[in-house]
Amino acid sequence: VNVQTVINAINDKIGANGNTVNWVTTSNTWQGIDKDMIDMIAAMEAGQVGVVMMHGVNPSYNHPEAKRFNAALAKVAMTISFADRLDETAQLCKYVIPDHNFLESWGDAEPKVGYYSLMQPGISPLFKTRAFQDSLMNWMDAGQTYADYWQLYWHTRMGGQSNFDMALQEGVMEPETMPNGSAAFAGNVAAAITAIEGRKAATGVEVVVYQKVGIGHGGAWSNNPWLQEMPDPITRTVWDNYLCVSPKRANDLNAGLDGFNEVDYNKFVAKITGANGYVVTLPIIVVPGMHNDVVGIATGYGRHTNVGRAAASNDKQGGKNAFPFAAVNGSNIEYFSAVTVANTGEKYEVAQIQTHHSYENRPVVHEFTLEEFKKDPQELQKERGVEIGHYSDKPWHEGHHGEAIADPKMEEGFRKEGTLYPDHPYEGIKWGMSIDLNTCTGCGACVVGCVAENNISVVGKYHALRGHEMHWIRIDRYFSGMPDDPDTIQTIFQPMLCQHCDNAPCENVCPVSATNHSSEGLNQMAYNRCIGTKYCANNCPYKVRHFNWMDWNGADAFADNIFEDGRRDDINDDLTRMVLNPDVTVRSRGVMEKCTFCVQRLQEAKLTAKKAGRPMKDGEARTACQQSCPSDCITFGNVNDKESEIYKIRREEQVERTFYVLEHIHVLPNINYLSKIRNTNEIVAGDEKKDGMYAEHI
Numbered sequence: 001v002n003v004q005t006v007i008n009a010i011n012d013k014i015g016a017n018g019n020t021v022n023w024v025t026t027s028n029t030w031q032g033i034d035k036d037m038i039d040m041i042a043a044m045e046a047g048q049v050g051v052v053m054m055h056g057v058n059p060s061y062n063h064p065e066a067k068r069f070n071a072a073l074a075k076v077a078m079t080i081s082f083a084d085r086l087d088e089t090a091q092l093c094k095y096v097i098p099d100h101n102f103l104e105s106w107g108d109a110e111p112k113v114g115y116y117s118l119m120q121p122g123i124s125p126l127f128k129t130r131a132f133q134d135s136l137m138n139w140m141d142a143g144q145t146y147a148d149y150w151q152l153y154w155h156t157r158m159g160g161q162s163n164f165d166m167a168l169q170e171g172v173m174e175p176e177t178m179p180n181g182s183a184a185f186a187g188n189v190a191a192a193i194t195a196i197e198g199r200k201a202a203t204g205v206e207v208v209v210y211q212k213v214g215i216g217h218g219g220a221w222s223n224n225p226w227l228q229e230m231p232d233p234i235t236r237t238v239w240d241n242y243l244c245v246s247p248k249r250a251n252d253l254n255a256g257l258d259g260f261n262e263v264d265y266n267k268f269v270a271k272i273t274g275a276n277g278y279v280v281t282l283p284i285i286v287v288p289g290m291h292n293d294v295v296g297i298a299t300g301y302g303r304h305t306n307v308g309r310a311a312a313s314n315d316k317q318g319g320k321n322a323f324p325f326a327a328v329n330g331s332n333i334e335y336f337s338a339v340t341v342a343n344t345g346e347k348y349e350v351a352q353i354q355t356h357h358s359y360e361n362r363p364v365v366h367e368f369t370l371e372e373f374k375k376d377p378q379e380l381q382k383e384r385g386v387e388i389g390h391y392s393d394k395p396w397h398e399g400h401h402g403e404a405i406a407d408p409k410m411e412e413g414f415r416k417e418g419t420l421y422p423d424h425p426y427e428g429i430k431w432g433m434s435i436d437l438n439t440c441t442g443c444g445a446c447v448v449g450c451v452a453e454n455n456i457s458v459v460g461k462y463h464a465l466r467g468h469e470m471h472w473i474r475i476d477r478y479f480s481g482m483p484d485d486p487d488t489i490q491t492i493f494q495p496m497l498c499q500h501c502d503n504a505p506c507e508n509v510c511p512v513s514a515t516n517h518s519s520e521g522l523n524q525m526a527y528n529r530c531i532g533t534k535y536c537a538n539n540c541p542y543k544v545r546h547f548n549w550m551d552w553n554g555a556d557a558f559a560d561n562i563f564e565d566g567r568r569d570d571i572n573d574d575l576t577r578m579v580l581n582p583d584v585t586v587r588s589r590g591v592m593e594k595c596t597f598c599v600q601r602l603q604e605a606k607l608t609a610k611k612a613g614r615p616m617k618d619g620e621a622r623t624a625c626q627q628s629c630p631s632d633c634i635t636f637g638n639v640n641d642k643e644s645e646i647y648k649i650r651r652e653e654q655v656e657r658t659f660y661v662l663e664h665i666h667v668l669p670n671i672n673y674l675s676k677i678r679n680t681n682e683i684v685a686g687d688e689k690k691d692g693m694y695a696e697h698i
Contacts, residue, residue, distance in 0.1 A: 005192035008185055018182025025178055027112050035331040041065065044072035051078040054089060055099065055132050061088035062218040062299065064326040064333055082132040085223075086306040099132040100125055106150045116173040118154065126575065204340040205249070205293050207272065209322045212241075212298045213443055219300030223308030225458040226451050229469065232298075233442035233493070235285050236354035236477060238469075239461035241319035242285045243270045243341070244296035247483035250286045253343045257286040257483075259697040263355045265465055266347040272297070273340045278324040283348040288357065288479045288693065289489035295341060297322035316349075317461045351464040358693040359478045361686030365437070365494055366659055367676035369683055377656040380675055385410060387664050391417040418666045419503060429520045429606075429616075430670075431597055432639035433623070434649045434658075435495050437676040439633040442475050442493030449628025453598060455584045457552035470546045472595040473497040473625055480685035482692040490684055492676055495625070495634070498523055498544045498595035499661070499669030506536035506545065514592070521670050522597055532590040541662050544594055551589040553580075597636070598623040618644040639670075649674070 011021050037059070043049050045068075052073065059069050066088075073079055073092055081090040082099040090096045099105075104126070107119035133146035142149070151164075158164040167173050211217050214227040221227045229238050250256045255268035267283040272295070282297065290296065301319025303311040312318055327337040359365050366380055373379075392413020416423045450456060450473050457470045475495050481488035500523045506515050507523065514530040517523060537545040580586060583600040587593050605621035618637050626634040637646040650658055650672060657674040684690040 002192040002195040005187040006189060006196070008187055009189045009192075012185035017185065018180060022178070022180050023183040024181035025113050025115075028110055034328075034333045037063070038065075038328060038331070041069050041072050044069075044076055047075055049076050051080070052076050053080045053082070054093070055082040058083070058087050058089045058218060060092055061303070061321065062323045064323055064328050066323065082135070084129070085308065086304075088304050088307075091304070091306065097132070097135055098127070098129040100129050104129070105131055106147045108150070108154070114175050114179070118168055118171055118173070120168060204338055205295055206336055207274070207322075207325050207339045208294055208296045209299055209326050209335040210296050212300060214448075215298065215300030217299075219303060219311070222300045222303050222311035225310040225460075226448055228310050229458050229460075229464065229471075230444045230447050230451075231353045231471075231474070233444055233475065233477065234287060234491075235352070237285065237350055237352045238464050239317045239351055241282065241298040241301040241322065242267070242350060243272060243282045244285055244287045244290060245270075245341075246290040246292045246294075246486060247286050247288055248292045249290075249295065249341075250284060253284065253341065255284045255286070255343055257698050262357070262698050265349050265352060267350045269344045269346040269348050271342045271344050272325075273342075274325050275338050276324065276327075280320040280322075281344060281346070282320055283350050284343070285350065285352075288481065288483050289486050289491065291486055292484075295339070297325065299323060349465055351461050353464070353469060353474070354476065357477075357479045357698055358691070359476075359480075359685070360697070361691075361694055363659075363664075364661055365478065365492055365676065365685075366673075367437070367492060367678060367683050367685065369681065370677055370679050371681075372683075373656075373677050380659060381656060384659060384663065388414040388418065414663075414666070415502075415668060421503060424502070424517075426519065426521055426640065428640070429638050430640045431500070431521050431602065431621075432637065432646050432650075433597070433626075433671045434635040434646055434654075434674065435671065436633040436635075436654075436674040437492060437494060438674065439631040440475075440493045440495060441631055442477055443630065444475060445628040445630055446473055446495060446625035446634065447471055447475065449624040450595075453581055453584070453601075453624035454596070455553070455580050455586050457548070457587070459550070459552055463549065468547075468549050470548070470552070470593070472544070472546070472593070474544075478685075479693050480683075480691045482690065483696070483698070484692070488684060488690070490678070490680070492685075494673070496542060496544060496661075497625070497671070499542055499667070499671045500595075500597060502668035502670065503666055505539040505541065505667060509535040509539045511535070520602075522599060523594075524599070525593060525596065527585055527587055527591050527593070530591045532592065534592065536592060541665060541667065545592055546594060548587050548589050548591050548593065553586050 011017055017023065040049070044052070060066050060073075063069055070092060073089075078095075079093040080095045080097060081087075081093040082097055083090040084098050084101065086096065100121075102119065103122045104124065105119060105121060109117045109119070111117065131146050133149075137144065137146055137149070154167070155161065155164045158167055212232060214230045214232070215221050216227075231238055235242070235244065245253065245255075247257060253268070253270065255270075267285065269281050270284050271279065271281050273279045280302075287296075298319075299322050302313045302321030303318065305312040313320070325337050325339065326333055326335045328334075363383075366383075368379065376382075389410050392409050451471065454472060456472060459468050459470060463469070473495055474497075475493050478492050478494070480490045480492075483489075500521060502517070502521060504515075504517060504523050507517055510516075511533060512529050512531055514526045515523065515536050516526070532547065534547055537543070537547060581600075583604075601623065602621045605616055609616035609620065616638075618641055621637070623634070623636050626636045635646050635649055637644040639646050639650065641647055642651075654674050657677070658672050659675060660669050660672050663669070682690075686694060688695040
């Protein structure tokens with residue numbers, strides 16, 4: 001409450017109340033009351049509860065007082081779980097009656113007041129499950145199914161069949177205009193700040209139990225291998241949780257980060273002891289920007305083997321349960337508490353996908369302060385002009401002025417004059433992408449969207465440790481600032497994927513022309529021609545190609561393959577095969593792969609337009625990463641279409657911020673980036689006096 005009071009005060013001072021913060025259309029999420037759950041445990045202990053039914057919860061795993069809950073649950077005569085698997089709570093229940101998957105269910109939601117979402121089954125139930133609402137209605141002798149009840153309710157509320165059908169088709173109902181309202185702030189800020197400062201751990205450090213962006217609240221997605229293998233946006237690690245510490249705290253623990261050990265996957269192990277006596281050991285990961293007296297542990301790990309193959313925790317992966325470090329203060333659960341931390345001297349392998357954290361003042365990323373950008377919006381283009389402008393401004397040209405400038409014809413001159421190769425014109429469609437570094441938050445949605453769309457293989461921790469991860473798009477994360485001063489740390493995210501270069505160095509070295517260039521500017525892969533020389537990956541300056549070291553998906557398996565434990569190859573399991581996109585090839589061992597700009601989607605968009613007898617419209621062809629991005633930082637389209645959004649960004653609206661990574665080596669990438677504009681007083685990256693990450697090369 002005290003932290004919320006301070007936040008409300010800040011919103012009041014900046015004028016957010018009634019604008020960004022709407023006090024009329026409020027959020028309906030996180031409506032649970034911690035004290036109700038605590039009181040229920042007490043009632044169970046006292047024998048006052050005869051039946052407990054649990055849906056969508058797993059308190060035996062994610063409640064701070066799980067042991068107390070488990071003991072109280074044993075005193076209840078009737079315990080029922082609607083879980084879809086034998087999770088930690090379901091194992092202790094007398095009856096487990098699995099609910100449908102949400103894709104198999106009827107339902108509705110009101111995430112905020114006045115905004116409704118309707119659910120209808122997309123598939124028939126795969127297993128012998130039953131909607132938990134049907135179970136309740138059966139036990140009540142309701143005489144109808146939940147589907148009938150639900151449809152009758154919304155049919156009546158919509159005022160007729162046609163309105164109901166339209167609402168069901170749209171899936172979302174919202175008011176024409178969002179009602180808005182403000183509220184006067186009357187909180188005691190001084191008292192709130194005093195109370196917050198008084199909560200500082202008296203001894204040791206404070207641990208914050210936090211939710212990872214991929215695993216979800218309470219470990220909801222612990223058994224999803226796509227999300228387990230999605231690198232954490234900040235730590236860039238997969239398949240484990242760990243103890244996040246600041247560089248200064250790491251030095252105090254003799255586990256500091258330097259230019260030598262940053263690439264060592266064997267991390268020191270810390271022993272964390274809570275005030276309640278709970279003890280775990282976890283590897284130490286150094287995170288610049290963390291408070292020196294705070295450590296962090298992610299939830300969703302340390303799961304029971306019955307939860308699933310991907311979630312199962314053991315001594316080599318899966319992490320430890322962090323929920324017991326949360327504290328109950330009588331009425332609320334606080335996801336922080338005092339702990340002591342000590343280095344055990346042991347080591348543990350952590351699969352960290354990115355091991356270097358500074359971009360070393362190289363022109364891979366460009367960032368400016370807002371004041372710098374206002375003062376000279378052309379600064380970036382002048383830098384580009386110095387590098388490549390002389391190809392279009394020759395000394396013998398009329399009007400030569402002796403210095404490189406940013407000219408509209410600069411890119412064209414560099415394309416034609418910067419190489420001995422002939423220039424290939426693109427008369428029809430020319431695909432291109434723009435990525436805005438201002439709006440990228442590094443969330444990883446694009447990574448998972450690409451995995452789902454393009455049948456990207458999951459390799460597991462063992463192979464991730466060896467650099468065999470297969471993601472076609474990665475999000476490079478760079479720190480700058482002084483490691484020991486968390487207030488100076490600046491972070492930037494840069495999605496990196498195949499740049500589909502028009503002068504691609506990978507194409508020149510392939511001995512069998514498995515990688516080639518299309519007439520639409522795509523760098524293509526012919527999988528059945530690839531013989532796995534890996535010359536292309538060695539020659540790629542962006543390092544975005546991935547080799548199939550193993551038959552990850554069982555693509556080469558025979559139909560009757562069975563493991564020694566009786567388990568079938570995943571590719572021969574009907575349920576597992578359903579996760580594959582039938583429009584995309586499943587690659588085999590020995591084949592190189594990389595981003596295709598979702599060529600199957602491009603072909604579909606072109607064929608749709610062709611069948612309609614019209615040109616393809618801008619926005620009809622969308623890549624999976626573009627569609628998945630919640631902040632719309634990715635723009636994709638035909639750069640030859642002057643009405644397209646991608647053309648307008650490059651040539652009209654964002655010319656000043658446009659740049660290409662490693663442009664000077666003349667590979668002619670078809671992906672441009674928009675520079676990062678920071679609302680800060682200075683950019684510390686590249687200044688050795690202010691950027692210790694760069695000065696120490698870590």
